[in-house]
Amino acid sequence: MAKSKFEYVRLFEADDRCLPNTWIVVRVDGKGFHKFSTEHEYEKPNDIKALSLMNRAAMSVMEEFKDVCLAYGQSDEYSFVFRKETQAYSRRSAKLSTNVCSLFTSAFVYYWNEYFPTSKPRYPPVFDGRTVLYPSNQNIRDYLSWRQADCHINNLYNTTFWTLILKGGLTPAEAESKLKGTLSGDKNEILFSQFGINYNTEPEMLRKGTVLVRRKIPVALPNGGTREKSQIVQEHVDIIGDEFWNTNSHLLTVT
Amino acid sequence: MAKSKFEYVRLFEADDRCLPNTWIVVRVDGKGFHKFSTEHEYEKPNDIKALSLMNRAAMSVMEEFKDVCLAYGQSDEYSFVFRKETQAYSRRSAKLSTNVCSLFTSAFVYYWNEYFPTSKPRYPPVFDGRTVLYPSNQNIRDYLSWRQADCHINNLYNTTFWTLILKGGLTPAEAESKLKGTLSGDKNEILFSQFGINYNTEPEMLRKGTVLVRRKIPVALPNGGTREKSQIVQEHVDIIGDEFWNTNSHLLTVT
Amino acid sequence: MAKSKFEYVRLFEADDRCLPNTWIVVRVDGKGFHKFSTEHEYEKPNDIKALSLMNRAAMSVMEEFKDVCLAYGQSDEYSFVFRKETQAYSRRSAKLSTNVCSLFTSAFVYYWNEYFPTSKPRYPPVFDGRTVLYPSNQNIRDYLSWRQADCHINNLYNTTFWTLILKGGLTPAEAESKLKGTLSGDKNEILFSQFGINYNTEPEMLRKGTVLVRRKIPVALPNGGTREKSQIVQEHVDIIGDEFWNTNSHLLTVT
Amino acid sequence: MAKSKFEYVRLFEADDRCLPNTWIVVRVDGKGFHKFSTEHEYEKPNDIKALSLMNRAAMSVMEEFKDVCLAYGQSDEYSFVFRKETQAYSRRSAKLSTNVCSLFTSAFVYYWNEYFPTSKPRYPPVFDGRTVLYPSNQNIRDYLSWRQADCHINNLYNTTFWTLILKGGLTPAEAESKLKGTLSGDKNEILFSQFGINYNTEPEMLRKGTVLVRRKIPVALPNGGTREKSQIVQEHVDIIGDEFWNTNSHLLTVT
Numbered sequence A, B, C, D: 001m002a003k004s005k006f007e008y009v010r011l012f013e014a015d016d017r018c019l020p021n022t023w024i025v026v027r028v029d030g031k032g033f034h035k036f037s038t039e040h041e042y043e044k045p046n047d048i049k050a051l052s053l054m055n056r057a058a059m060s061v062m063e064e065f066k067d068v069c070l071a072y073g074q075s076d077e078y079s080f081v082f083r084k085e086t087q088a089y090s091r092r093s094a095k096l097s098t099n100v101c102s103l104f105t106s107a108f109v110y111y112w113n114e115y116f117p118t119s120k121p122r123y124p125p126v127f128d129g130r131t132v133l134y135p136s137n138q139n140i141r142d143y144l145s146w147r148q149a150d151c152h153i154n155n156l157y158n159t160t161f162w163t164l165i166l167k168g169g170l171t172p173a174e175a176e177s178k179l180k181g182t183l184s185g186d187k188n189e190i191l192f193s194q195f196g197i198n199y200n201t202e203p204e205m206l207r208k209g210t211v212l213v214r215r216k217i218p219v220a221l222p223n224g225g226t227r228e229k230s231q232i233v234q235e236h237v238d239i240i241g242d243e244f245w246n247t248n249s250h251l252l253t254v255t
Helices: A007-012 A033-039 A048-064 A093-110 A137-166 A172-179 A184-195 A204-208 A243-247 B007-012 B033-039 B048-064 B093-110 B137-166 B172-179 B184-195 B204-208 B243-247 C007-012 C033-039 C048-064 C093-110 C137-166 C172-179 C184-195 C204-208 C243-247 D007-012 D033-039 D048-064 D093-110 D137-166 D172-179 D184-195 D204-208 D243-247
Strands: A023-030 A068-074 A077-082 A127-134 A210-220 A226-235 B023-030 B068-074 B077-082 B127-134 B210-220 B226-235 C023-030 C068-074 C077-082 C127-134 C210-220 C226-235 D023-030 D068-074 D077-082 D127-134 D210-220 D226-235
Touching: A007 B127, A007 B137, A023 A093, A023 A137, A048 A068, A048 A077, A048 A093, A048 A204, A048 A210, A048 A226, A068 A137, A077 A093, A077 A137, A093 A127, A093 B093, A093 B127, A127 A137, A127 B007, A127 B093, A137 A172, A137 A184, A137 A204, A137 B007, A204 A210, B023 B093, B023 B137, B048 B068, B048 B077, B048 B093, B048 B204, B048 B210, B048 B226, B068 B137, B077 B093, B077 B137, B093 B127, B127 B137, B137 B172, B137 B184, B137 B204, B204 B210, C007 D127, C007 D137, C023 C093, C023 C137, C048 C068, C048 C077, C048 C093, C048 C204, C048 C210, C048 C226, C068 C137, C077 C093, C077 C137, C093 C127, C093 D093, C093 D127, C127 C137, C127 D007, C127 D093, C137 C172, C137 C184, C137 C204, C137 D007, C204 C210, D023 D093, D023 D137, D048 D068, D048 D077, D048 D093, D048 D204, D048 D210, D048 D226, D068 D137, D077 D093, D077 D137, D093 D127, D127 D137, D137 D172, D137 D184, D137 D204, D204 D210
Parallel strands: none
Antiparallel strands: A023 A077, A023 A127, A068 A077, A068 A210, A210 A226, B023 B077, B023 B127, B068 B077, B068 B210, B210 B226, C023 C077, C023 C127, C068 C077, C068 C210, C210 C226, D023 D077, D023 D127, D068 D077, D068 D210, D210 D226
C-alpha cells in the first residue's frame, strides 16, 4: 500500500538493541501489591494461592520464550533470564520487557480463578517490567542471589511479624517495634522460643522462592516404554551456593 | 535491613529517562492478533465488540495516567500521548512502556466478558509496547495522522475485501487478486457499484478509529443544578485536518 | 577483501543517532585549564591572546561543519549549535562530539604560535566534548543564555578578584575572603569606588564572550562592484535578550 | 555563586555510563587520511615516520590513562583497551571517547615536527573516536584480532600494489587490475617471483602493527643496583594466536 507523507515519524523510534553476549534479565514487579494483597485478602504472612498464581503466570512466559533458561520468583516479582546468545526480538530491550510483562500480566488475570475460584479481582492488576544486562556468569549468579537473599530477609521478617500478631496478639505497631533492629538470629529465636516454630522447617517455597527450569522428564509412550521430554519444572532450592550451579552447569554454558 | 553483598548488581540498570520537553507516546500493539481474531471468531471486516473492548482497556490506562492528554486507537493498537512536561515515573522509558502495556493488557482480559459474555479467551492475549519521543507539535500531529491514515487505508481495504467474500461470493484468494494494485477510488467504486455501499456512510468508529480526550461534562448535583466534571470521552473524528486541533488547542499547549 | 571470522565484533557498536528535529549542541571544554593557564602564564584576569586562539579554533570547526549555524565561546569552552535538521554523520552522537572535539583541539595546537609566537605549549592541551539535545527554540536559547550568564558571573568575579590583587595589593586569600558572599552590585561598586573601573566599559569580548555566525559580506570583484559572500564573523553581543534573536530570526528557522 | 534560571537545561544531558564489568575500547581513526597522507607525501606503501608519530601520540594517551592496559595501532587508527573494572570518568562513554580522541589528536600535532622536522602540517589533522563495549575475554581478543587481521590484509595488499608501481613500473590502475581477485598466496607469489621480496621478512611493525603494554623494566639506581619500574613499551607481535595471551595472562585478569 502507498506510504503516507506522515511515515517519516517512524524515524523517531530509537534502536535499543542489547549488547551482544550478555545475559538479559527481564524482571516484572507487582505495582502497588501491598495494597492489592490487602484488598484481595491474601493470607498473611504468605498466601500459597497467590504465589502459585505467580508461578502459573511465569510458566506461561517460559513456555512462550524458549530462550528463557531460568526464571526466579518470590513475593510479587519474577525474573526471567534469557540465554546470553538469544536473538529473541533481535535483543530489542523494549520488545523483550513489554512482551514478557504483558504476557505475565495477561496470564495472571487469565488464570486468576483457578487459584481464587470464588472471586474476581476487584480491578486489573498491573506489573511493571525492566530489562537489565549482566556480562559475566558471576554477575548473573549474583543477580539471582540478590533476589533470593531479598526473599529470605523479607520472608523471615514477615513470618515473625505476622506470628507476633496472629499468635502473639500484638498490634502491627507493637510487632514492628519489637522487630526494630533485630538480626536474623533474633527473629529465629523469637519464633522458636515464643511460638515453637523452627523457621528452617517452614515450606521451602516461602523461604527460597521458586526456580523454574527446563528438565528432561521421562513420559510414558502409548506402546509402553518412555521417552524423554523437556518440561518446565518448579523447584524451591538454594541458588546462592554452588551446589545448584554445579549440578546445572548447562545453564551457564553457551549452547 | 542490611544490604547484601549482591546489591552491586543494581548498578547494571541503565538510566533511560526521556529527553525533557518532548511528547512521549506509548503505543501498544496486539501480538499475533490476526491469529487471535480468527481463533476468537471476530466478525469481519470489523468486530464492534472487540473494538469496544480495546476502547475500554484504553479508558483504564487514561484513568490511571492523568498526564495522558489524548489516546488514539484503531484495529489492535492504541497510542497514548503523554504531555510534554509529564514527570510520570521521572520520564523513565521502560517504566512508562511496561506500566501502560501491562495495565492495557490486564484491563483487556479483565473486561473481556463484558464484551464477549459467552466465552473466555482461549489463551492469554498479549500486547507489546514502545516509547517514542516527538519534539514538536507538528511531529506529534504527524504521528497521530500517520496512525489515522493507516486506519483509513486498512479499513477501506478490509471492508472491500470482506464484502467481496461475504456478499460477492469470492474466495479470499480471488478477493485479494481483484484488489491488487487498486487505489482508494477503485475500492470505493467496487463497494458502490457492485454492492450499493457508500463507504463514507460506514460507521465513523471504523473509518476514523477512536480518540479519547478529557472533557468537562456537566453533572447533575443532588440539590439541583449542575457542576462541570472532567470525564474521558470517546470521539470518532478526523485528527489529520486542522479543525480538531483548532477546537482543542489546549491539547498542544503546555499547562 | 575477504571478511575475517572476527568481523562479528562490529555488532557490538551501538546505534547512537540523535532524536530527529532537535537542536544538537556539541560543547568542548578545556581539561584542567586552570592549571594549563597558569603554566602558560595566561594574563589575568583575561588573556586576549588565549581567547583569540579559542576563537580561531572555533572558526576551523565552523568552516568544516556547514550545519553549525552558531557557536558561542567563553573562557575555555565553546558550544557549537547544529541546525535542527542536520544530517551530518547521520546525527550519530559520538561521531559529532569526537569530530568536533578533535578538530577544535587540533586547530588549537596548530594555530598556537600565531597567538603565542615565542613559545610552544609545554604539553598537549586537551578538551573534552559532549553532545546535548534541545527540542525547542526556547530550550536552545536558554542553553545559550545559561552559558552567557555563566560568562558574566565568572568574568565579573575574576575581574574584581584580580583587580584586588594586581591593583589593590591583596593576596589571593584576602581577595577571595573579601568577595565571599558579595552580589554583582557589590563587585561593581568595589571596582568603581576603589579602582575607578566602570565594569560596563570593559571590553565586550570579556563580558559577553564570542558569538560566531555566518553573514553575507560584500566582497570586491576584480572588475569593480561587489558580490555577497557568506563569511563567519565574530560578534561580542548579548544573546540573552530578544534583540539578537529578532534581528537574526533566520537562525531559529528551519531552512 | 547564584544559579541562573537557565540552569534547567543541564537536565537535558543524558546519562551514558557504560555497562559495568565490560571491556571498554576507545578507537580513534584518522579522518580523511588517504588525502592527508598524499598531501603530506607519506612514503608508500608505509611511512615509518608517520607510524612512529601515531605510536608517540598513543603513548601520550596511555601515560594519561592508567586504566588503559593495552593499545593497538595500525595505519591511521589506534584502539585503547580500558580494564573491565575501570572507573575512569565514571565510565561515561562520551567523556572517555572525547578525552582520548582529543589527547591523541593534540599529541599528534604537538609531536609532529619530531618526526617531520622540516615541515608543518598543511592543516589541522582530525581523528574521530568511538566507544565500544566487549563483555568477555574472548570478545576483546576477537576485537583485537579483527584489527590485526585488517592490518595484515591491508598491508599485504598495499605492499604488493606499491611494489608493482614503484618497482614494476605499473600505473595505479594497472596494479589495481592485476590484484583484483587475488588471494594472499597470490600476492606473496607476485612479491617473491617478480621482485625477490619475501613478505615475511618485511618489518614487523608494518606486518603486525604496534602493541603498547606496560612492562616492569629494571632501571639503574644512582648508588648502583637496579629497581623495577613500570614502563610503556612498543611491541610488534602477533596478538591473534594464544602465545601472546599466555605470556601476558595478567592483561585479561581482573586485578
